[in-house]
Amino acid sequence: MKHRSVTRRSVVLGIGAGAGVAAVGGIAVNARASDAASGTSSTSDSLVFDPDGYTELTTTVTDTDGDDHTVKYHFWKAITYVAKPVDEKYQSLNVSVPVEIDGVAVDASDAPILLANTVGGYMPSTVTEATGIGASGAPVGGGGTGGVPGGGSSTGPAPSASAPGANGNTNANGGAMNTNQYLALGAGYVVVEPGARGRTLKNSAGEYYGVAPAVIVDLKAAVRYIRFNKGRIPGDTDRIVSVGTSAGGAVSALLGASGDSKLYDSLLKEIGAADASDAIFATGAWCPITDLEHADSAYEWNWGGNPLKTGEKVDQSVSRELVAQFAEYQAGLKLKGLRGFGPLTARTYDTYLVEQYLQPSATRYLAALSDTDRETYLAANPFISWSGGRATFTWDGFLAHVGARKKDVPSFDAFDLSTGENNLFGAGTTGARHFTAYGARNDTTGLGSKRVASDIPEKLNLMNPMFHLARKNPNRSRHWWIRLGTKDSDTSLTVSANLAAAAAGLGDDVSHHYYWDEGHGANTDPGDFITWIAKVTGHRAR
DSSP states (O other), rough: OOOOOEEEEOOOOOTTSSOOOOOOOOOOOOOSBBBOOOOOOOOOHHHHHOTTTTEEEEEEEEEEEEEEEEEEEEEEEEOOOOOSSOOOTTSSSEEEEEEEEEEEEETTTOOEEEEEOOOOTOOOOOTTTSSSGGGGOTTTTTOOOOGGGGGOOOOOSSTTOSSSSTEEEEEETTTSSSSHHHHHHHTTTTEEOOOOOTTTTBBSSSSSSSSSTTHHHHHHHHHHHHTTTTTBSSSSSTTTTEEEETTTHHHHHHHHTTTTTEEEEEHHTTTTOOOSOOOOOOEEEEEEEEEEEGGGHHHHHHHHHOOOOTTTOHHHHHHHHHHHHHHHHHHHTTOGGGGGBBBOOOOTTHHIIIIIIHHHHHHHHHHSHHHHHHHHHHOOOOOEEEEEEEEOOOOOHHHHHSSSOOOOOSSOOOOTSHHHHHTTTTTTTOOOOOOHHHHTTOSSSOOOOOOOOOTHHHHHHOHHHHHHHHOTTTSSSEEEEEEETOOOSSSOOHHHHHHHHHHTTTTTEEEEETTOOOTOOOOOHHHHHHHHHHHHOOOOOO
């Protein structure tokens, strides 16, 4: 086929910036996964990647030092990655492959593949309207999710409790922006951006078809598509690195933890996923909203004493009951902290977080300031002691510094079924359901049963990376990059720390840090992440 060459200027910002894309002109939607030459309609034939189905584009990537680089790349748009899609608008992916950087030819045939989802709030994510790399991760104000098949609409309960309002660190749904995609392209990596179904999607009969576990099934299918096309799709299909933020960080971690789990096989078969592995090589997860069945208790252990923005405290009797549940759950995990800390329990976790993550984070932040700025910051934050180039403080001092908690109690399985997570576990025409025994027992909506539905436990297992790590899944990712802002009260700080401890306890390579004074969705070291990919994959640009 003929290829079109399009040159345009796309402004990409580096660290701490909202990377955006200037959409110029229109690019015709390329063919979906092409049929094999035989023309058969088998699943395998319908999922063969078309190496010639691209448009050639040119963009400008600004690196984290502020230097501009001209990147020419091949762009495959809206490839349906399953043979029996429920909704092609969401079950499609885009592929971007660099071929020239600053006038020098690039061979990306064996480059790492960045699998960048932009899921936020467990909402639908589509790439079909993108005109180039990164459009699905555009800042707040980008396009919506659009319609759904059968005359339905993408409507449902209120925006997710996971992302009650997107901020300057996220896209419109509270998911990842496109900084990682652009920097990866500029480093010579292949970038695959998959869409996925989300919790609000309904068909014409009013049935929700994007609730759990649809999002992880779709992303696994996308991985299978890539691996099925080894030798046809550019890049090293054995070196897939998944990335995501918030709910997207959760499903990125889930991809890493659940690789090749048989629990998903029947669901993947239903949508015609390729007959290939869905294991990935490495995982990048920013502020993952995960371990949902224990998220309420973890949240109260962490933020239970902090007031709401109104200055009022949440119901302390409910908070205390949930804290007791956290103590029981945490003890049952039998996790040990990194660097020889010892058992992680409700009694030790505050000390662990302060010593392992929070004080080092504050130290890095303060050490990078000028002497004058450091003195000013310390004067404004007297809970921090600064001595010998090291910051120290107490857990109580830190909590007071963070201030207002973002969510009410319970934060995830609300008694009135009002959260995005309640919607995530909807089924059929029921838009929201309880997914914890505590939530169901205290339901305020007048439900006839005070028990969770019988299918909920299985769905929770399918959605929780901790479930798979606890079972020592042999096909899990062995490399983990986990990041979280210290002022992120969208979930408990223990959620990421437990994920890191569980992976490290299995002998995996774990890089886990907290960004000082940053909120939900922060990604302040993207350049380091791109370098980390090269290190763990062993990639050397040619």
